[in-house]
Amino acid sequence: xxxLYNVLIDPFVMMGSxxxxxxxxxxxxxxxxxxxxxxxxxxxxxxxxxxVFNFAQxxxxxxxxxxxxxxxxxxxxxxxALILTxxxxxxxxxxxERVVLRPLxxxxxxxxxxxxxxxxxxxxxxxxxxxxxNPKQMIAQELYxxxxxxxxxxxxxxxxxxxxxxxxxxxxxxxxxxxxxxFSKTRxxxxxxxxxxxxxxxxxxxxxxGQIWVIVxxxxxxxxxxxxxxxxxxxxxxxxxxxxxxxxLPVLILGGFTSIPGAIVGGLIIGVSEKLGxxxxxxxxxxxxxxxxxxxxxxxxxxxxxxxxFGERIIERI
Amino acid sequence: MRPFENPVIPQRxxxxxxxxxxxxxxxxxxLTDVSFDIRKGEIRAIIGPNGAGKTSMLNCxxxxxxxxxxxxxxxxxxxxxxxxxxxxxxxxARTFQNVALFKGMSTLDNIxxxxxxxxxxxxxxxxxxxxxxxxxxxxxxRVVEDIIDFLEIQHIRRTPVGKLxxxxxKRVELGxxxxxxxxxxxxxxxxxxxxxxxxxxxxxxxxxxxxHFGTTIALIEHDMGVVMDLSDRVxxxxxxxxxxxxxxxxxxxxxxxxxAYLGVAH
Amino acid sequence: MFYREAGQFKTTYAADMAIxxxxxxxxxxxxxxxxAYALVFTGNSFLLQAVMIPFLVFSxxxxxxxxxxxxxxxxxxxxxxFMGVGAYACYKLTxxxxxxxxxxxxxxxxxxxxxxxxxxxLPSLRIKGFYLAVATLAAQFFLQxxxxxxxxxxxxxxxxxxxxxxxxLFGVPIVGATATPETRYLVVLTLVIGxxxxxxxxxxxxxxxxxxxxxxxxxxxELIGIRLLRTKLLAFAVSSYYCGVxxxxxxxLWYGGAEYDVFNINQSFFILFxxxxxxxxxxxxxxxxxxxxxILPIILGMVMPAILSPFGxxxxxxxxxxxxxxxxxxxxxxxxxxxxxxxARLWQIGKQKLRVWPFPY
Numbered sequence: 001x002x003x004l005y006n007v008l009i010d011p012f013v014m015m016g017s018x019x020x021x022x023x024x025x026x027x028x029x030x031x032x033x034x035x036x037x038x039x040x041x042x043x044x045x046x047x048x049x050x051x052v053f054n055f056a057q058x059x060x061x062x063x064x065x066x067x068x069x070x071x072x073x074x075x076x077x078x079x080x081a082l083i084l085t086x087x088x089x090x091x092x093x094x095x096x097e098r099v100v101l102r103p104l105x106x107x108x109x110x111x112x113x114x115x116x117x118x119x120x121x122x123x124x125x126x127x128x129x130x131x132x133x134n135p136k137q138m139i140a141q142e143l144y145x146x147x148x149x150x151x152x153x154x155x156x157x158x159x160x161x162x163x164x165x166x167x168x169x170x171x172x173x174x175x176x177x178x179x180x181x182x183f184s185k186t187r188x189x190x191x192x193x194x195x196x197x198x199x200x201x202x203x204x205x206x207x208x209x210g211q212i213w214v215i216v217x218x219x220x221x222x223x224x225x226x227x228x229x230x231x232x233x234x235x236x237x238x239x240x241x242x243x244x245x246x247x248x249l250p251v252l253i254l255g256g257f258t259s260i261p262g263a264i265v266g267g268l269i270i271g272v273s274e275k276l277g278x279x280x281x282x283x284x285x286x287x288x289x290x291x292x293x294x295x296x297x298x299x300x301x302x303x304x305x306x307x308x309x310f311g312e313r314i315i316e317r318i
Numbered sequence: 319m320r321p322f323e324n325p326v327i328p329q330r331x332x333x334x335x336x337x338x339x340x341x342x343x344x345x346x347x348x349l350t351d352v353s354f355d356i357r358k359g360e361i362r363a364i365i366g367p368n369g370a371g372k373t374s375m376l377n378c379x380x381x382x383x384x385x386x387x388x389x390x391x392x393x394x395x396x397x398x399x400x401x402x403x404x405x406x407x408x409x410x411a412r413t414f415q416n417v418a419l420f421k422g423m424s425t426l427d428n429i430x431x432x433x434x435x436x437x438x439x440x441x442x443x444x445x446x447x448x449x450x451x452x453x454x455x456x457x458x459x460r461v462v463e464d465i466i467d468f469l470e471i472q473h474i475r476r477t478p479v480g481k482l483x484x485x486x487x488k489r490v491e492l493g494x495x496x497x498x499x500x501x502x503x504x505x506x507x508x509x510x511x512x513x514x515x516x517x518x519x520x521x522x523x524x525x526x527x528x529x530h531f532g533t534t535i536a537l538i539e540h541d542m543g544v545v546m547d548l549s550d551r552v553x554x555x556x557x558x559x560x561x562x563x564x565x566x567x568x569x570x571x572x573x574x575x576x577x578a579y580l581g582v583a584h
Numbered sequence: 585m586f587y588r589e590a591g592q593f594k595t596t597y598a599a600d601m602a603i604x605x606x607x608x609x610x611x612x613x614x615x616x617x618x619x620a621y622a623l624v625f626t627g628n629s630f631l632l633q634a635v636m637i638p639f640l641v642f643s644x645x646x647x648x649x650x651x652x653x654x655x656x657x658x659x660x661x662x663x664x665x666f667m668g669v670g671a672y673a674c675y676k677l678t679x680x681x682x683x684x685x686x687x688x689x690x691x692x693x694x695x696x697x698x699x700x701x702x703x704x705x706l707p708s709l710r711i712k713g714f715y716l717a718v719a720t721l722a723a724q725f726f727l728q729x730x731x732x733x734x735x736x737x738x739x740x741x742x743x744x745x746x747x748x749x750x751x752x753l754f755g756v757p758i759v760g761a762t763a764t765p766e767t768r769y770l771v772v773l774t775l776v777i778g779x780x781x782x783x784x785x786x787x788x789x790x791x792x793x794x795x796x797x798x799x800x801x802x803x804x805x806e807l808i809g810i811r812l813l814r815t816k817l818l819a820f821a822v823s824s825y826y827c828g829v830x831x832x833x834x835x836x837l838w839y840g841g842a843e844y845d846v847f848n849i850n851q852s853f854f855i856l857f858x859x860x861x862x863x864x865x866x867x868x869x870x871x872x873x874x875x876x877x878x879i880l881p882i883i884l885g886m887v888m889p890a891i892l893s894p895f896g897x898x899x900x901x902x903x904x905x906x907x908x909x910x911x912x913x914x915x916x917x918x919x920x921x922x923x924x925x926x927x928a929r930l931w932q933i934g935k936q937k938l939r940v941w942p943f944p945y
Contacts, residue, residue: 053714103921110659111924113714114860117853118916125909133902243849249718257714286733295722299707302719306710380807406809420800422865423793431797435809437790441818447603447785455789456597463597498808 020157033271058245065228089221138232250298432497648826657799668847670828697828705820863928
């Protein structure tokens with residue numbers, strides 16, 4: 001009985017009695033959600049255009065951030081380091097296309113999926129070999145990202161909004177808007193959608209698969225870089241981030257693998273429910289439930305709706 | 319292969335009756351109010367233009383789709399919903415339009431899989447693969463070898479089916495269905511994409527199965543010559559509705575059927 | 585030529601269905617097993633403790649995952665956690681019933697892991713492919729959290745670690761600090777051989793065919809009367825059983841003690857890599873994959889400094905670890921490109937070459 005009260009009633013009483021805390025938690029959840037969405041967006045880009053479930057997306061986030069910080073540590077000015085990092089992401093995209101995707105064209109999806117596992121491990125080893133395994137500080141100040149925070153007086157309590165979080169939300173929205181325009185309005189965007197529907201049909205009308213793949217992997221690389229900078233500014237840059245990046249997977253499940261709005265909504269849902277769950281219910285079972293809550297939510301959701309929030313109902317044919 | 323009992327059934331009782339079956343996916347109607355029956359021991363053809371709902375009909379019969387309206391009576395048992403595995407246990411086997419073999423497995427294993435339902439030795443014996451389990455396995459292997467002989471595919475016994483040419487894959491698939499010793503065999507375009515010689519072979523197998531083992535067969539086929547020669551009775555679907563039903567000769571003369579296939583003069 | 589099947593006739597189906605129908609295969613297998621046991625007499629405890637025992641443990645885990653992923657086509661990223669369940673269950677069993685034979689404890693601990701595996705396998709009826717992989721991640725993170733947060737699992741031990749107590753078999757210590765590498769190796773080897781034999785029996789019979797049918801074309805499998813949920817859950821159960829036993833062996837006969845972190849997601853990935861590189865759907869491939877992924881870094885660790893030191897490049901353990909990641913990653917991509925069916929297929933091709941030698945066909 002006590003337990004039921006603690007689970008079902010007490011958290012809501014707490015929410016009602018201290019709305020400022022609730023808003024603070026919601027805000028933190030939303031910010032985390034935006035970052036999850038950004039990582040998930042990278043997955044969606046690649047999945048849409050090549051049908052590859054890119055497990056390495058999470059590591060690309062870390063790798064991009066690490067390259068940026070690492071270059072800066074070697075004495076490269078911040079903005080130049082940023083440009084160089086973009087260059088590195090482009091080289092990565094080209095290399096992946098040449099070395100991994102091209103030889104594996106027409107293989108079953110699961111093989112490509114596993115190949116991205118290989119890529120993940122390669123990038124972990126490579127990144128650590130060059131930049132070392134120690135956590136690093138993100139060069140937020142040098143990149144002119146806002147510092148500090150604003151405290152707003154809401155519902156009789158102070159709610160703290162970190163400026164970097166606000167910046168993250170704004171930049172993420174911008175990126176999403178740019179990508180949406182890019183997909184729907186440009187020639188390459190149309191080609192991308194064609195490739196997503198059918199590789200063979202796209203090839204037959206003269207779309208170069210290799211070129212498209214380089215473009216999406218590069219775009220995913222840039223999205224990863226942005227996510228890496230934002231995340232790095234909130235904590236440290238280290239390979240521990242990859243566990244966080246894996247949270248993009250439940251986000252994808254909620255949103256569906258091919259839907260950009262799905263990635264965003266899914267990211268926000270996961271971010272918010274994770275923070276709320278941890279803050280209001282986590283204490284009941286000893287805390288730390290953030291590590292698995294997202295996955296369990298995704299799992300339960302899948303049982304109810306296997307095709308995700310925005311996916312179409314699957315009719316099996318034979 | 320030993321023939322099943324009573325290969326000839328004189329009075330031809332009804333084995334399966336489809337009554338007023340409709341099937342819809344959202345707003346799309348795949349089948350509308352279709353009724354027909356399949357009698358014991360006959361070869362029943364289902365024909366119709368592309369998209370007429372033929373495959374959907376087979377899917378309903380073996381429980382893969384559930385009709386939105388209507389019922390299906392099989393061996394006197396009436397039902398609306400049934401799981402595919404229950405249909406298989408009831409004695410319905412089928413082959414598929416696009417070969418649905420287990421690509422990573424050999425011909426032998428594919429056909430042996432068709433015997434799954436008849437194997438009963440539990441997990442414990444399977445773990446040991448000794449005594450009763452091995453004996454059971456050998457017994458079923460004998461049946462499977464008979465089927466392999468019947469279909470003349472001895473030479474590809476150990477080849478992974480993914481590597482076989484299309485015509486042979488179709489034959490292996492028929493073998494897998496036969497291994498289930500079905501009472502009703504559903505064949506979805508058994509001769510699609512075959513050359514004349516392969517078609518002749520396949521027709522002979524179908525007739526042999528029907529006459530030797532008394533297996534009732536329902537088949538979908540586009541080759542009208544084959545349909546007219548093989549089948550006892552034909553049901554014609556168009557846009558999910560039944561437009562004709564009868565012997566090949568009756569159906570051939572039916573105006574609606576002619577219109578459906580050749581178009582109507584305006 | 586070297587590998588002759590001509591003249592070996594089978595007169596019964598039972599003989600034809602034997603798992604090793606060829607005499608050469610049977611002799612080869614016997615030689616390998618004898619050699620494996622003979623390793624004990626080398627007295628090289630580094631070889632036994634640091635190479636052979638972990639190799640066998642990982643092979644067993646790889647077999648477990650292969651039954652699920654390679655044979656049934658269900659991708660799992662939770663292997664590490666299922667191994668953990670086995671290890672913790674074994675710890676609880678052997679501390680709760682100190683008189684119970686440790687071998688029985690180890691074999692029984694797999695049952696707990698199987699039960700948990702079935703629980704997390706339940707969604708597999710509705711969820712397929714990548715989606716299922718994510719679902720198994722739920723198992724990985726949730727179970728790992730349990731290992732940290734449920735003190736009951738470690739008997740309220742302050743350190744949060746489980747430690748192998750002293751246990752004997754026929755009066756000889758086989759688990760605990762005083763057990764020699766030789767005895768532990770013998771126990772591991774015997775268990776692994778036994779369990780591999782059972783796995784081989786299962787995959788060659790009705791159950792194995794049902795698993796492969798589900799993997800290759802689940803709809804067709806259902807239409808010939810295979811019950812999907814039951815088949816998939818059985819795969820989860822057997823797979824998790826093997827992983828659980830491997831986890832128990834890992835802690836009790838190799839490490840001697842462990843914390844939750846041993847069973848983290850990287851462990852899951854490494855087992856998956858062993859399966860991929862060894863060959864999906866091949867038991868012998870599981871051994872080969874485990875050998876490559878586990879033994880290669882050991883060789884690297886020994887060889888790299890020797891190669892690089894003449895050039896004045898010092899190499900640290902950390903660098904070797906990084907190189908190991910890179911090489912494993914590159915190997916996976918390499919194998920997927922060159923031979924998606926892994927080492928097992930290369931082995932088959934090699935056998936075929938030997939069979940027809942000296943002719944190319």
